[in-house]
Amino acid sequence: MAIPVVDPARYDQQLEAKRERITRDFARFSPPPLEVYPSPPSHYRQRCEFRLWHEGDALFYAMFEVDPEDPEKKTVVRLDDYPVASRRINVLMPALLDAIRDVPLLRRKLFQVEFLTTLSGESLVTLVYHRQLDEAWEVEARRLQEALDVMIIGRARKQRLVLERDHVWECLEIDGREFIYQQVENSFTQPNAEICRAMLAWARDVTRGSHAGDLVELYCGNGNFTVALAENFRRVLATEISRTSVASARVNLNANGIENVTVGRMSAEEFAAALKGEKGGRRVAEWALDEYRFSTVLVDPPRAGLDEASCRQLSDYPRIVYISCNPKSLEDNLEILGETHAITRFALFDQFPWTHHCECGVLLERRD
Numbered sequence: 001m002a003i004p005v006v007d008p009a010r011y012d013q014q015l016e017a018k019r020e021r022i023t024r025d026f027a028r029f030s031p032p033p034l035e036v037y038p039s040p041p042s043h044y045r046q047r048c049e050f051r052l053w054h055e056g057d058a059l060f061y062a063m064f065e066v067d068p069e070d071p072e073k074k075t076v077v078r079l080d081d082y083p084v085a086s087r088r089i090n091v092l093m094p095a096l097l098d099a100i101r102d103v104p105l106l107r108r109k110l111f112q113v114e115f116l117t118t119l120s121g122e123s124l125v126t127l128v129y130h131r132q133l134d135e136a137w138e139v140e141a142r143r144l145q146e147a148l149d150v151m152i153i154g155r156a157r158k159q160r161l162v163l164e165r166d167h168v169w170e171c172l173e174i175d176g177r178e179f180i181y182q183q184v185e186n187s188f189t190q191p192n193a194e195i196c197r198a199m200l201a202w203a204r205d206v207t208r209g210s211h212a213g214d215l216v217e218l219y220c221g222n223g224n225f226t227v228a229l230a231e232n233f234r235r236v237l238a239t240e241i242s243r244t245s246v247a248s249a250r251v252n253l254n255a256n257g258i259e260n261v262t263v264g265r266m267s268a269e270e271f272a273a274a275l276k277g278e279k280g281g282r283r284v285a286e287w288a289l290d291e292y293r294f295s296t297v298l299v300d301p302p303r304a305g306l307d308e309a310s311c312r313q314l315s316d317y318p319r320i321v322y323i324s325c326n327p328k329s330l331e332d333n334l335e336i337l338g339e340t341h342a343i344t345r346f347a348l349f350d351q352f353p354w355t356h357h358c359e360c361g362v363l364l365e366r367r368d
Helices: 008-025 087-100 135-148 193-206 224-232 243-255 268-275 282-287 308-314 327-337
Strands: 035-037 047-055 058-067 070-079 110-117 123-129 151-156 159-162 167-174 177-184 214-218 236-240 261-265 294-299 319-324 341-349 359-366
Touching (some): 047 070, 087 110, 087 135, 123 167, 135 151, 135 159, 193 224, 193 319, 193 359, 224 236, 224 261, 236 243, 243 261, 308 327, 319 327, 327 359
Parallel strands (some): 035 341, 123 151, 214 236, 214 294, 236 261, 294 319
Antiparallel strands (some): 047 058, 047 110, 110 123, 151 159, 167 177, 319 359, 341 359
């Protein structure tokens, strides 16, 4: 991996390069003008993980720089700060080292540190060890937790000690409303909170006026989009394969007082089969699929995008909201979806400044 070089004075230049690339690469689909959502130029990541390097008495954080010509060749890069990470993480980085440097119970065989923070500054720190943790470690870790005003989790092989809780609560203000999200340690959450707000606001905007229809959401994760979009629809049916994410999505819906959503644990492929009547069972029966009037499908797939069969299935819906973390797989999927649907909104979200990565949002509507 290449470690981003942050230079706020050049932010507009790097964003313009992305805008030009996405505009050029998608021109053949005749999309409307690209809507561009900038990130804060620095301190935008709310979660990060670092290796902890021991050199004699010295301790420092490190990442590995991979040689693009030889992926097996890695260079250790020392990090005394990390402008990519939130300001809270940058405060905690040296404070944590100072606190554990002379405490053998906390320092010994500690090889990785993971930070999870929120816009309000709530912080969860996971310490990962190459040794088993005992009661003596827990006593010192609780002292550290109080000193740094954080929550701490200790991890080792087949061991996970949660001292207070295993999650933080993120609060995002969107369209004058506050939405709260439980974000669980060691599970996927959107890393750039400000861009997450922009994506949710955009998705709410492109689905306004949908109260007569229902939304089906694939790959719903912890309910990030589900929570924000529920009020735009009569009912929502969301699916996700990860057990942890499904549990978190249900917690988030309850925390936000949302009652018109059903979340089911099922893969996108199985769900497609259920919609076609090719898969039954208790869960499918409980969903009462015949009672839904699906007008919109939202899909936020992994980097690989969707296979051809899944794209064909999406084509059955009048409106498709596609959130993509990989423009290349999005291009491939649009070759199929474009046979039946036209792009009516197109957005670039700069989720990861100073890298080549782009997050895109596409609204497709069925041609007459």
